[in-house]
Amino acid sequence: MTAHPTSSSSLRRVAVAGASGRMGHMLIEAVRQSGDCQLAGALDMAGSSAIGADASAFLGAPSGVPIVSDLREGLKNAQVLIDFTRPEGTMAHLAVCRELGVQLVIGTTGFSDAQKAEIAAAAKDVAILFAPNMSxxxxxxxxxxxxxxxxxxxxxxxxxxxxxxxxxxxxxxxxxxxxxxxxxxxxxxxxxxxxxxxxxxxxxxxxxxxxxxxxxxxxxxxxxxxxxxxxxxxxxxxxxxxSSRAGYAQGSLRAVRFLADKRAGLFDMFDVLDLR
The missing domain is CATH 3.30.360.10 (Dihydrodipicolinate Reductase; domain 2)
Structure with missing residues (x-):
């Protein structure tokens, strides 16, 4: 993907959950290659061997963003969190994002009806894009x-x-x-x-x-x-x-851009792609 010149003030500051996983790596690479997004945080589970490592070290190009397990530390500089983890992890992230006013792009699957209701409730306070597939x-x-x-x-x-x-x-x-x-x-x-x-x-x-x-x-x-x-x-x-998770990553960035001017509300990829 070709990066386009942009000022640092116009960059969307993105945090990635599950930063050391396969999808996390794909998301971090997509953010780093984009011309309008900046990696601002990286989260992983406490006890992960990746904690403390540079989030983009796997690319051979350090970002200066360490992988952390402390949610508030990992989200303090972020405008939006992309989350493709597990339901229990996403729900923990949801609570802190709601508290801090950080937007959410949720690609996690396997939620219960009660958990989906919690996501909808949180969307009254912060903009959330929730879709089972970002492609x-x-x-x-x-x-x-x-x-x-x-x-x-x-x-x-x-x-x-x-x-x-x-x-x-x-x-x-x-x-x-x-x-x-x-x-x-x-x-x-x-x-x-x-x-x-x-x-x-x-x-x-x-x-x-x-x-x-x-x-x-x-x-x-x-x-x-x-x-x-x-x-x-x-x-x-x-x-x-x-054939690759790249499509999910690029769709997630489109979701990040879509949320840029949204203060609150629950959206999905049909909204992003104008498919209503």
């Missing part, structure tokens, strides 16, 4: 799924198949669930009432009102999602496949 391509795919579901509301069985690396701890993926929600909303259904997450044994014939999910875990798959609309005599498949 521009995935969010365009969600829009295509909305259109497809409306056009194929009858006569088509809908199945969502997702595949991720062996280290992913939640299933189905947040992206797969979001796809299900978008489709269910377009059909006037409640995903909680029509989702089927597993099949085994004598299940009987498929209920045409259901939306099925299948989960694959293995290797280093970054993230593959396919939605199958199976009708009589034809099948339509809408797929998105990630």
């Amino acid at each position: 521009v391509g995935v969010n365009v795919t969600l829009k295509l799924l909305e259109m497809a579901a409306k056009a194929m509301s009858t006569g088509y069985d809908i199945e969502i198949i997702e595949a991720h690396h062996r280290h992913k701890v939640d299933a189905p993926s947040g992206t797969a669930l979001k796809m299900g929600e978008v489709i269910a909303d377009a059909l006037g259904r409640d995903l909680k009432q029509c989702a089927v997450y597993g099949r085994e044994g004598v299940t009987g014939e498929r209920d045409p009102s259901t939306i099925g999910f299948a989960t694959i875990r293995g290797g280093d798959i970054v993230g593959d999602h396919t939605v199958l609309f199976a009708g009589t005599g034809e099948r339509i498949e809408i797929s998105h496949k990630s």
Whole structure:
């Protein structure tokens, strides 16, 4: 990505949670390569071997920003925190960001309904962009799924198949669930009432009102999602496949830029990409 000249006063000051992880490294690299963002903080869990190290040392270009576990220390110079960690970590970050007035870009998945309600409550005080997938391509795919579901509301069985690396701890993926929600909303259904997450044994014939999910875990798959609309005599498949986390990082920076003039409110990538 080509960096464009800009004054230091116009740079968005960004902190990154999970700074020593794979996604953290991708986010830090994206921030460092951007022309309008500056790395202002780096967080990791207490006890991590990365604590105290320079956040961008892995790039061979020190940033002068140490990785810390103290949230207030890590956020003191930041305007916005990008968080792709675990629900319990994100909720701890949320409380401190709300207290300090630091905006949040949340890409973490696996939240409970109660935790989602807490995020919505915090958005009354600080601007939050919350999306299960920051990829521009995935969010365009969600829009295509909305259109497809409306056009194929009858006569088509809908199945969502997702595949991720062996280290992913939640299933189905947040992206797969979001796809299900978008489709269910377009059909006037409640995903909680029509989702089927597993099949085994004598299940009987498929209920045409259901939306099925299948989960694959293995290797280093970054993230593959396919939605199958199976009708009589034809099948339509809408797929998105990630070969790198770079798309998530670049989408996150678009989210950071979108929040620049927002004082409070809960937003998602449809807002960023004007897909409403």
